Amino acid sequence: MGSVCETHPVAVPEGIYDLVFEALPGAGGYIFTLRLTFAPTREGTFRIVRRGGDITADQVLRATAEPAL
Secondary structure: OOOOOOOOOOOOOOOOEEEEEEEEEOOOOOOEEEEEEEEEOOOOOOOOOOOOOOOOOOOOOOOOOOOOO
């Protein structure tokens, strides 16, 4: 457990991945539980699988990012 302000190193082998981001109801005093899943793929794609709450977009708003250092 932690917060978005805490960092935790994670080893991810080089490659192309689909990243699944889930914001689930929290427990133990946390508002949300965030779950990130890296799924190896041949060609990464961007899509919004399901939206809810404050997420109202039905299309990807940005498909580029800067690597975290």
